[in-house]
Amino acid sequence: MKRNLFFFGFPLSLFLLMTLSACNHDPLFDQLAENRIVMFMKGTYSSNGPKSFTAFPAGETNANALDDSRTTVDSRLDLSDLEIIKLDLSQVSMINTSKDDFDINEDDVQKLSDERQLFFFKFMENPTFTKEELYNKYDLEDPNLSDTEIQNKISLVTQQNLEFFKGQGYGVHYHGGDIASGTYNKFRIFIRKIVTGQAKSYLLQEDGVTLYSDPWTTTTEFDNDTEDSYEISQFYRYLPTEVGGSQTRNYLFPLTLTRSVQIPSKDPVHIEFRIFIKNNMRSYQASDYSGLFNARFWAFSDFKENYDNSVNRSMYMSFPATFRVYNPFNVGTIQGNLGATYTSSGDLTADRYVVAVQTGTAPPTNFVSELATGSAAGSVYNLTNVAPGTYDVYIMRDVTNSAGVSTPDGFPETVEVGPVTVTVTKDQTATANIP
Numbered sequence: 001m002k003r004n005l006f007f008f009g010f011p012l013s014l015f016l017l018m019t020l021s022a023c024n025h026d027p028l029f030d031q032l033a034e035n036r037i038v039m040f041m042k043g044t045y046s047s048n049g050p051k052s053f054t055a056f057p058a059g060e061t062n063a064n065a066l067d068d069s070r071t072t073v074d075s076r077l078d079l080s081d082l083e084i085i086k087l088d089l090s091q092v093s094m095i096n097t098s099k100d101d102f103d104i105n106e107d108d109v110q111k112l113s114d115e116r117q118l119f120f121f122k123f124m125e126n127p128t129f130t131k132e133e134l135y136n137k138y139d140l141e142d143p144n145l146s147d148t149e150i151q152n153k154i155s156l157v158t159q160q161n162l163e164f165f166k167g168q169g170y171g172v173h174y175h176g177g178d179i180a181s182g183t184y185n186k187f188r189i190f191i192r193k194i195v196t197g198q199a200k201s202y203l204l205q206e207d208g209v210t211l212y213s214d215p216w217t218t219t220t221e222f223d224n225d226t227e228d229s230y231e232i233s234q235f236y237r238y239l240p241t242e243v244g245g246s247q248t249r250n251y252l253f254p255l256t257l258t259r260s261v262q263i264p265s266k267d268p269v270h271i272e273f274r275i276f277i278k279n280n281m282r283s284y285q286a287s288d289y290s291g292l293f294n295a296r297f298w299a300f301s302d303f304k305e306n307y308d309n310s311v312n313r314s315m316y317m318s319f320p321a322t323f324r325v326y327n328p329f330n331v332g333t334i335q336g337n338l339g340a341t342y343t344s345s346g347d348l349t350a351d352r353y354v355v356a357v358q359t360g361t362a363p364p365t366n367f368v369s370e371l372a373t374g375s376a377a378g379s380v381y382n383l384t385n386v387a388p389g390t391y392d393v394y395i396m397r398d399v400t401n402s403a404g405v406s407t408p409d410g411f412p413e414t415v416e417v418g419p420v421t422v423t424v425t426k427d428q429t430a431t432a433n434i435p
Helices: 014-019 028-034 131-138 147-166
Strands: 004-006 037-043 086-096 109-113 116-122 173-174 182-197 200-203 220-222 225-228 230-231 255-263 267-276 281-287 291-300 319-328 332-337 353-357 371-373 380-386 389-397 414-425 429-431
Touching: 014 028, 037 109, 037 147, 037 371, 086 255, 116 147, 147 173, 182 220, 182 267, 182 291, 230 291, 255 319, 332 389, 332 414, 353 380, 371 380
Parallel strands: 004 116, 037 267, 332 429
Antiparallel strands: 037 173, 086 109, 086 116, 086 182, 182 230, 182 255, 200 291, 220 225, 267 319, 281 291, 332 380, 353 371, 353 389, 389 414
């Protein structure tokens, strides 16, 4: 299996995306010319118009950012300690089958990509990168690079980060190819590892609860290097014991998302894969198997099942991802006015999103919505690149956490308004006002 390395910081102009070559890949312009299907990735709940990083959480001084697995509330681990998130991904495919995941074989699979791809993102709204950072942290130390080539790489890294977290362009391009036309009901991606930056380990005091105040930075392996980070994918990897005694099901290797989509035979197709990372990180505590040490780390909100350090250390159901498929030349827009209740300083409040799901689909109380925006221009919201069809529009609000406590945890689980039903047609703007 081929391995390719990608780097992401934040903004990315479409021009640079289409003209710069990314680590032995052809420029995106050439890929768009050769491939009918192009895949993009985002790290937001929103399909467009994501919230800023300052919206939520504000760090450890914000109790909403602390999971109840934490034994104490203090400032020992702040959001700034995250620094980066790294993704190690490989094969991506589309499948059309009624078979259980255990029974899927290679004949059922249409591969969009069979390459290992690594992604690095900074937890900053407008990140900057230096030559030294790229050399030291991203293994780009190459004495043969000219100053211009180095600056081009820095620009590419910065712009790709903006696409992933800030919503510029279509998203970060994921290198791949075409598949056969037809109907598919499963999107599958192999997530090998996800790490977040600089978690801390603490020695427990004699009472088995209190942590000593002199922690050390945890380390883990990523891309064959030992670094200051913490593997959070371990908490999402396996389902609990299923029928059949000790049988377990591997959840992230691969992750399978279900939705019926159509891949046409000739028209261009965009596949958008989103992991809800931005404004969805919480601070957790995990014991080691000896019971002598505890690690504090940042991971995604446990919105579907309550993480319990002493009982249930799995968060497999809470992996926050979605995908959608659309023809960029056959889309419309959903637009509407928002009442004053839902906006603050001309934007959606920090705990609210406007979402749209295909009519007949339940509101997204426990899954990431296919279409969503966390922002508004004054009192007007926009959902763009919407495939023709009929949709139900809702305002979703983050009210409770997975433990049932009335404390927001980052995930908008409560229907506040809706549905408002609207029909979208090509090149037209459909109106769905929310008074």
